[in-house]
Amino acid sequence: MLTTPERHLIEQPGLTTTVPREYVHRAALSEVLLAAWEKTGTDAFTVSAQWPRSHSFYTSEHDMHDPLLLCETIRQCGLLxxxxxxxxxxxxxxxxxxxxxxxxxxxxxxxxxPAEITLHVTCTDIRRHRTVPTSMVMHFEAVRDNSLLAVASIRFSIHPPAVYERLRSGRADAVRLSESAPIPPDPVSRSVAGRRRRRDIVLAPTQERWRWQLRVDTAHPVLFDHPLDHVPGMLLLESVRQAGHALEPSWGALMPTSMDVSFNRYAEFDTPCWIEAEISSPGPVVARRSVRVNGLQSGTFAFTAMTEMTDMASV
Structure with a gap:
């Protein structure tokens, strides 16, 4: 059911505000990217978002918005x-x-x-326990200035607190686990990661080429906007981007123009997670390269990913 504040925002476009931060699981109002939403049909919605010209973490390199800003927008849409x-x-x-x-x-x-983004969202494969959804797929078409910006989808499950407690087997205390997380190892260089600030680098070097340890800094103000009991998905996506760049930093400024990521298990704080990458294919043109990235923890795949890294000089 549409609530009064959100319906009012849609009907009064002259008002400037954001959706409540609680709806997108953010502590900082500055991290809320969504402005309004409305239901447009059975399991169909329209959501409006705004991207800042500059963001503290999702930086605008070479006058281009960060693709992971799209992922964060999608994450917030799913929650909202x-x-x-x-x-x-x-x-x-x-x-x-x-x-x-x-x-x-x-x-x-x-x-x-700032970029005004409209997301047309359709929900499919909705599974319910009684009347409450337990899983679904959300499909997105993101439009900017009447042009298609991106297509995307997320598949996710929804767990009540008691179910989540059992699922996490004693690892659901976000505050305790965040505070007791190990100090992250020293990062790779800024040029290898393709990041300007040291604290934004999520890879640490190892003795093996194209293999890194995931750096988990639970004090990071954006990736850990609030305490969490496991490594967040956005940090794992950032590791995919940085690994794609670190394969060969001399390629230049690269943008992950597509990703397909499967999350297989929760990545924990207290056990090293290893990020491995390899070039899957050079792509049809030199400016694009397909890269495979895996995250391994305790001998199993925490996630597997494919991404296409595009040279921004070619755009």
Whole structure:
């Protein structure tokens, strides 16, 4: 059921605000990217978002918006619509099992004003326990200035608190686990990771080529906007991007223009997670390379990913 504040935002476009931060599981209002939403049909919605011209973590390199800003927007949409469109109570846990996106790099250019994004969302494969959804797939078409920006989808499950406690087997205390997480090892160089700030680097070097240890800094103000009991999906996506760049830093400035990521298990704080990458194929043109990235922890795959890294000089 549409709540009064959100319906009012849609009907009064002259008002400037964001959706409540609780709906997108953010502590900082500055990290809320969504402005309004409305239901447009059975299991169909429209969500409006705004991307800043500059962000503290999702930086605008070479006058291009960061593709992971799209992923964070999708993450927030999934949470917002779960709560408002499907009445999922606060306290329930949303767990990704797959994320896919493909974007038009030409539409990612930073303009003279913040980017206004419209997302057309359709929900499918909805499974319910009684009347409450337990899993679904959300499909997205993101539009900017009447041009298609990206297509994407996420598959996720929804767990009530008691179910999540059993699923996590004593690892659901976010505050305790965040505070007791090991100090992250020293990072790779900025040029290898393709990041300007040391604290934004999520890879640490190892003795093996194209293999790194995942750096988990639970004090990071964006990736850990609030305490979590496991490594967040956005940090794992960042490791895919950085590993794709670290394969060969001399390739230049690279943008992950597509990703297909399967999340197989929770990545924990107290056990090293190893990030491995390899070139899958050079792609049809030199400016694009397909890269495979895996995250391994305790001998099993925490996630597997394919990404296409595109040379921004070619865009």
């Amino acid at each position: 619509l779960s709560h408002t469109g499907y009445d999922i109570p606060f306290g329930h846990h949303v767990t990704w099992s797959r994320l896919q996106y493909s974007l038009n790099p030409q539409a990612m250019r930073v303009g003279a004003t």
